[in-house]
Amino acid sequence: MRLVILGGPGAGKGTQAKRLSTTFSIPWISTGELLRAAIASGSELGQQVQTYVAQGELVPDKIMIQFIRDRLMQPDTQVGWLLDGYPRTAFQAEELDFLLDELGQQLDKALWLEVSDAMLTERSLNRGRMDDTLEIINRRIELFREGSLPLVDYYEFRDRLLRIDGNASANQVQQEIAEALQGID
Numbered sequence: 560m561r562l563v564i565l566g567g568p569g570a571g572k573g574t575q576a577k578r579l580s581t582t583f584s585i586p587w588i589s590t591g592e593l594l595r596a597a598i599a600s601g602s603e604l605g606q607q608v609q610t611y612v613a614q615g616e617l618v619p620d621k622i623m624i625q626f627i628r629d630r631l632m633q634p635d636t637q638v639g640w641l642l643d644g645y646p647r648t649a650f651q652a653e654e655l656d657f658l659l660d661e662l663g664q665q666l667d668k669a670l671w672l673e674v675s676d677a678m679l680t681e682r683s684l685n686r687g688r689m690d691d692t693l694e695i696i697n698r699r700i701e702l703f704r705e706g707s708l709p710l711v712d713y714y715e716f717r718d719r720l721l722r723i724d725g726n727a728s729a730n731q732v733q734q735e736i737a738e739a740l741q742g743i744d
Contacts, residue, residue: 560585560743561664563642563655565710566672567703568696569682570725571732575672576643578733586635590644593626594618612690615698617647617706624654631662647702649709667743669714670736672725676700 560583564572573589580587594612597605604622611618627645630636646652652669659665674682683696714720721739725732 560639560641560740561659561667562640562670563646563666563668564670564672565646565707565714566674566725567676567679567707568699569679569686570672570674571682571729572643572672574729575670575732575736576641579641579736582737583639583641585639585641586633587641587643588627588630588636588645590623590626590642593630597626615690615695615702617702620648620651620654623651624658627655628658631658631664646710648706649713652710652713666719668721668740669719670739671711671714671720671722672732673722674725676704678726679703 562579562585564576564579566572573591576587576589579585594608598609598612599605608618608622623645627642631640642655646655656666679700680693680696683691683699684693711720721736723732723735723739727735
């Protein structure tokens with residue numbers, strides 16, 4: 560199973576991704592975790608990434624696709640994977656498709672967690688991360704909204720999109736995802 564999970568900051572992507580990873584025995588690839596690890600390493604790339612993350616801005620596509628390429632080439636991803644936090648734009652989705660073609664893989668489904676802005680803000684504030692200030696959260700939601708409609712259209716046009724009501728409880732969302740994925744190999 561090869562999946563991407565989409566939704567705004569605080570949509571519950573991490574919670575659902577963790578559950579799906581266990582259910583399908585596939586690695587959960589969180590771009591947030593990849594970026595935080597790069598920043599923590601103090602590497603030159605990590606320092607570049609820190610500049611964008613600290614301002615609530617998106618990391619440039621060229622850097623992100625390299626992170627994804629490197630991760631999808633690891634041995635544990637050969638049976639499947641779940642991407643969380645990438646792609647965020649239609650351009651990135653297209654780049655991902657090109658990469659998957661190159662790797663001889665194909666995306667099964669894109670799970671779209673639809674969540675209101677008010678709920679995204681509330682959940683993000685409740686996470687308690689240092690970089691989750693109201694100003695940065697609002698900027699992330701704004702960037703997310705700018706890129707999300709073309710992204711949803713991209714996957715919908717390719718018949719890969721599964722719309723999920725992400726405003727519900729984590730268990731209800733999990734149940735809806737399980738029902739939507741039934742019968743997909």
